[in-house]
Amino acid sequence: MTLSSAYDDVADDYDEWVGAGAVLDDPTFAELVGDVAGQKVAVVACGQGREARYLATQGADVTGLDASGNLLAIARQHEETDPLGIVYHHGDAHTLDGLADESFDGAVCHMALMDIPDLAAALGSVARILRPHGWFVLSITHPCFKTPATGEIVDHVDQSVRRTVGRYFAEGYWDGPGKHRNPLPVGAYHRTLSTYVNTLTAAGLTIDRMAEPSLDTPVWREVPCLLYLRAHCTT
Template structure:
């Protein structure tokens, strides 16, 4: 089954799960993005448009791109219900075909890089559409703590929660991320942290900041990070 068809099948349920037409509410993402008023920003693998709506609400001119036709349909439906001037188009993150070279001040990719099969192709396409010195902000499941073999256990000596990590070097597609909620999400591509950093560098990016915010729930994510946020710029 293709990536496109997998997400088409779960688009409606995913939209309901994350809050329908609400904009993205992630303070770490917002801080890394910073002020975007007057900027042209592309949301790559935009899904139903949560981060696109946040960016537009902050004054950016936003273009959203996603491979899933059903996600784009939902994003356009939310735009019609509450117009923010966002343009959406169906497209592949590997090529970003139809988007001109050096046409954006910034790019975001929220919780999607780990879902894209060819990381190198996607990052090079993102670099292509950015203007010189342009910025790139992304968030992914933490590659060190969300691996193909993970689990939680309670230390019964003090009832503290621990995260067990295995198969860290086993890069490739796995179905594990979806086990906690039916088909959501629909699997991911595990890569080591060094693969992410080295591929960013090869595409011409310099990492400016990394963030590993603790989460309140479940308790284990207060001990180890579930997500990795990053802000980069073109060298």
């Protein structure tokens, strides 16, 4: 099987952008994941390994999977430099081939589901690899406030900044915000919030918690930039 990814062409730039060899520092993600010591955890669309390294430092037995061979090569280089016992697979998030049924206590997908074309296939595969009542934590750009048509306006009275959104119901591929941060990628797949919730439910994943953290910027103090969910497998 030959796999390729838009991230193959920008792997080095992406690694530098997120922090070469860095461990993910995301309090909201950490809170939703919780105590993973001794658990077997899959990282779907693991990229250059930031989330995998975080989970491994917390005592998890971690397997990462990504479609980008170039990002995986970088992740493996970081693993050689600072061994944490992480195993990386070159694979498709739609199928998670190579990951056995009911073989993981938990799974994560950090800032990647909006890059994956077939949401139902990806979530169905996540449910397949989870053990009964296994957990899943995901984070995405907020589907309500990062739509295919967005902008910012400045109040002429108090100079406060407000977010404008449009084309919320226009689901499908669009050149997302990263497209304009040359040379970093890439477009994204916009979906409504209800599509995310209903597709999780159809896959047998029940939502336990949601988080919408405020960020310390003029716009993102007013509305959330990111959406986090924790779910569990209902079987």
